[in-house]
Amino acid sequence: MTEANLLYDRLRKFLEQHTKSKILASDAAILSMYIKMCHTNQNKKPKDQTINFLLLRFKEQALDQSPSYEQSIIGNFLIDEMEKFYGAKK
Numbered sequence: 001m002t003e004a005n006l007l008y009d010r011l012r013k014f015l016e017q018h019t020k021s022k023i024l025a026s027d028a029a030i031l032s033m034y035i036k037m038c039h040t041n042q043n044k045k046p047k048d049q050t051i052n053f054l055l056l057r058f059k060e061q062a063l064d065q066s067p068s069y070e071q072s073i074i075g076n077f078l079i080d081e082m083e084k085f086y087g088a089k090k
Contacts, residue, residue: 003072007062010079017086018042018051028063035059047085054078 008026015034016023019042023034035055042048061067062075 003069004062004067007067007072007075007079010076011058011062014079014082014086018082032059032063035063051082051085054082 005026008028008031011031012023012026015031015038019034019038023030035058038048038055039052043052058075058078061071061078065071067075
């Protein structure tokens with residue numbers, strides 16, 4: 001798997017946990033749709049607002065274009081920060 005696919009798969013797993021739903025593919029378009037859904041539906045609590053901010057930064061860095069090595073590092077950092085809200089381990 002490429003670095004981008006691994007990054008997208010990590011985001012998919014986080015979004016499944018965050019939205020309590022099953023995401024069928026780690027495709028950039030599908031993940032972008034779920035990020036928009038989170039921003040629309042889950043934006044009341046401070047925790048959700050922080051996660052939405054991190055998701056939007058992730059979308060800018062890794063989903064809007066094919067992530068470079070540097071963007072992959074930033075994307076992994078953002079996922080690590082989001083996982084801290086659920087106590088998830090790598």
